[in-house]
Amino acid sequence: EAKNSCHTWPHAVEFPIRNGCNKLNLTNHVLTKGETILKNPTRAHWLQASVLGASLVLASCGGGGDSSPAAGNGGGSGGQETPGGGSPGGGSPGGNPGGGNPGGNPDGGNPGGGNTGGELTPPTETVFKASASDLPPVEMDKTYVYDKQPSLLDIKVKYLPTPVSGPNWYLEAAGKCTWLNSPPATYPNGFVTLDTVDLDISKTDNCEPEIKVEVSVNGDKFYPAGMRLRGSSTREASQKSYRIKFTDEGQGKWLGEKTLQLNKHAWDLSRIRNKLSFDLMATVPHHPSLGTQFFKLEYDSGSGAPRSLGLFTHVEKMGSGNYFKRRAGWNNKSNVYKVEEFDLGESWPSEFSVVNLADGKIASADIATFEKVLSIENDSGDHRAIVNLTKAIYDIDEVGADFQALFDQHFNKNNYLAWLSSVILLGNYDTQGHNYGLYQPAGTERFYYLPWDYDEALGKIDQPGESPYQSWKTGLGNWWEVKIHRAFMRQPGNIELLKKAVYEVRAKYLTDAVLKRLRDSYHDVIKPVILTQPDIDYLDTWGDDSEEVQWEREYARLQGTIAKNYASFLASLERPMPFWVDGWKGSSVIDWGGPEPFHPMGRKITYTLEIAPVIASGDPFAAGLPVLKKSGLTDTKFTFNPPSPGQYLVRVVAIDSAGNETQAIAEYEQANGVLLPGVKCMKFPVPTTGGEC
Numbered sequence: 001e002a003k004n005s006c007h008t009w010p011h012a013v014e015f016p017i018r019n020g021c022n023k024l025n026l027t028n029h030v031l032t033k034g035e036t037i038l039k040n041p042t043r044a045h046w047l048q049a050s051v052l053g054a055s056l057v058l059a060s061c062g063g064g065g066d067s068s069p070a071a072g073n074g075g076g077s078g079g080q081e082t083p084g085g086g087s088p089g090g091g092s093p094g095g096n097p098g099g100g101n102p103g104g105n106p107d108g109g110n111p112g113g114g115n116t117g118g119e120l121t122p123p124t125e126t127v128f129k130a131s132a133s134d135l136p137p138v139e140m141d142k143t144y145v146y147d148k149q150p151s152l153l154d155i156k157v158k159y160l161p162t163p164v165s166g167p168n169w170y171l172e173a174a175g176k177c178t179w180l181n182s183p184p185a186t187y188p189n190g191f192v193t194l195d196t197v198d199l200d201i202s203k204t205d206n207c208e209p210e211i212k213v214e215v216s217v218n219g220d221k222f223y224p225a226g227m228r229l230r231g232s233s234t235r236e237a238s239q240k241s242y243r244i245k246f247t248d249e250g251q252g253k254w255l256g257e258k259t260l261q262l263n264k265h266a267w268d269l270s271r272i273r274n275k276l277s278f279d280l281m282a283t284v285p286h287h288p289s290l291g292t293q294f295f296k297l298e299y300d301s302g303s304g305a306p307r308s309l310g311l312f313t314h315v316e317k318m319g320s321g322n323y324f325k326r327r328a329g330w331n332n333k334s335n336v337y338k339v340e341e342f343d344l345g346e347s348w349p350s351e352f353s354v355v356n357l358a359d360g361k362i363a364s365a366d367i368a369t370f371e372k373v374l375s376i377e378n379d380s381g382d383h384r385a386i387v388n389l390t391k392a393i394y395d396i397d398e399v400g401a402d403f404q405a406l407f408d409q410h411f412n413k414n415n416y417l418a419w420l421s422s423v424i425l426l427g428n429y430d431t432q433g434h435n436y437g438l439y440q441p442a443g444t445e446r447f448y449y450l451p452w453d454y455d456e457a458l459g460k461i462d463q464p465g466e467s468p469y470q471s472w473k474t475g476l477g478n479w480w481e482v483k484i485h486r487a488f489m490r491q492p493g494n495i496e497l498l499k500k501a502v503y504e505v506r507a508k509y510l511t512d513a514v515l516k517r518l519r520d521s522y523h524d525v526i527k528p529v530i531l532t533q534p535d536i537d538y539l540d541t542w543g544d545d546s547e548e549v550q551w552e553r554e555y556a557r558l559q560g561t562i563a564k565n566y567a568s569f570l571a572s573l574e575r576p577m578p579f580w581v582d583g584w585k586g587s588s589v590i591d592w593g594g595p596e597p598f599h600p601m602g603r604k605i606t607y608t609l610e611i612a613p614v615i616a617s618g619d620p621f622a623a624g625l626p627v628l629k630k631s632g633l634t635d636t637k638f639t640f641n642p643p644s645p646g647q648y649l650v651r652v653v654a655i656d657s658a659g660n661e662t663q664a665i666a667e668y669e670q671a672n673g674v675l676l677p678g679v680k681c682m683k684f685p686v687p688t689t690g691g692e693c
Contacts, residue, residue, distance in 0.1 A: 120507035136329030177207035237266035277454030287418035319377030398487035419449035459561035475572020583686035593636030
């Protein structure tokens with residue numbers, strides 16, 4: 001009888017042994033490759049070692065995927081990865097995605113080969129050491145006050161006549177905001193309607209139409225409110241997201257909330273990624289999440305015949321009065337920012353140079369300019385700290401020793417590690433320059449990362465119809481474009497610290513079991529709404545299968561996404577970090593030395609440089625076409641003497657001593673629409689105005 005930590009087999013089975021793993025620990029026997037054992041000769045039970053076959057859990061070779069499918073969860077449960085034992089094993093193709101990606105040992109050594117699917121053994125010692133600057137611990141029952149079990153609440157909205165007149169900014173069409181003497185036809189008979197509101201696809205123009213409405217939440221009486229569009233890029237989706245804000249004179253506050261942020265998530269086929277992510281993060285320490293609630297919205301345009309607008313997810317508003325009340329020890333006189341376009345030290349926002357902050361306050365005329373960078377969700381009245389910090393990070397040498405002191409002064413390590421570990425594991429890659437918040441407690445110059453907007457997380461990059469990401473973006477390299485993250489990772493010991501933090505969050509909080517429990521709990525609550533009009537007509541489906549089949553398939557695929565993201569993170573530690581390619585103005589020098597080269601494992605890096613002609617289609621770097629190819633380069637610049645002035649395609653690949661490769665942060669689209677990753681089009685000689693085509 002062959003036995004391990006997960007299964008007993010009273011029959012003949014084949015175990016795989018990965019290359020490089022020569023022994024398998026069974027309960028009381030060590031088996032070498034090719035050996036057959038008989039533990040019970042009377043029943044002739046046997047076990048044969050094989051390089052091929054279904055992947056099963058073998059302790060000394062680490063975890064692996066269960067070859068038996070688990071209904072509805074995208075594959076089997078996987079095996080155990082022990083923090084002190086070997087590296088994770090390979091999972092079966094039918095199990096959780098990520099088979100064949102590196103596993104990892106958080107207590108030292110390089111990540112090993114295999115799948116990271118399955119639950120991990122929590123570490124015996126936490127990486128999150130108590131600090132005086134830690135945020136107060138979350139009190140679960142007081143912080144997350146929405147329905148403890150997933151539920152679908154009703155919102156009924158009645159339109160109230162909303163007249164406009166005279167000279168003003170008006171939307172003549174979707175995204176076309178114009179100063180006019182009177183309202184155009186898009187304001188029927190001089191009234192703002194929901195159709196008018198839906199034309200507001202630009203968040204940054206001067207038009208922001210809003211309608212007056214009466215709102216009833218979950219059977220309560222109707223109260224007055226305003227309704228307008230919300231979101232950024234999602235404003236262009238066919239199905240819109242809305243903000244409903246109860247007016248000051250109205251008393252209709254659901255659970256004390258004055259603002260309902262109703263997100264449609266039209267481009268997420270599952271429609272649950274945002275809620276699922278926030279619910280998963282609710283137990284992660286040092287990193288308070290946000291409350292979420294499913295709503296079904298019914299809208300009456302005044303005709304007396306209401307229509308359903310389908311499923312929405314409300315997300316708790318950062319910086320609201322209740323937001324502070326629910327977080328014990330937080331100061332409601334503090335700054336809370338929602339990041340709009342802000343890479344924290346990578347570049348200097350021109351808006352900060354325009355805004356006058358002599359006394360810390362922002363003049364009303366400058367608020368819109370400032371909020372192009374950071375939306376002010378709660379205002380302390382003094383914004384000098386964030387501007388000063390941005391400049392300090394922008395000016396500091398990221399490879400020098402001064403950064404650690406600056407980080408310790410202005411950030412909390414536990415909060416930073418919890419936030420970064422969570423976005424890595426959830427795969428929320430769209431967080432370099434936006435989609436997060438910052439909390440600055442009053443009277444301090446310290447900032448804490450806050451989660452915001454996760455509808456692109458949990459494998460959204462692999463949803464049918466999505467363009468594939470370059471490999472450097474699926475892992476630590478994704479955040480290498482932002483100086484604060486680069487500088488932190490360059491500090492001695494911080495790569496290993498992050499690796500342990502990611503392991504701990506994965507093993508304790510963002511587990512497959514919790515993911516499955518939450519995912520399964522939503523399914524029957526929202527399915528009747530998702531698969532009826534209007535939502536079923538707008539699901540982001542591709543292919544010939546029915547909407548229901550595609551939705552169910554995508555819903556099931558969510559189960560393996562955290563395992564795959566963890567594997568991608570570990571794999572990224574085995575590669576050089578990404579880099580930019582530029583040209584020296586007024587010369588023919590190609591430079592790829594920024595950011596300064598870095599390998600998480602400290603390996604030597606060399607480069608292969610290829611230069612090819614610009615062609616409309618086909619592989620410009622195929623044999624016979626490249627103008628130049630140089631391998632084994634150790635310098636990060638090269639002087640190219642072109643055969644004739646003009647445009648050329650440049651590709652630089654970083655290669656470490658183990659043969660792992662990373663392409664440049666670049667992408668070129670050929671005339672036929674094909675994208676060439678890691679390729680940049682440049683002019684040679686490089687003009688004094690810049691060399692990009």
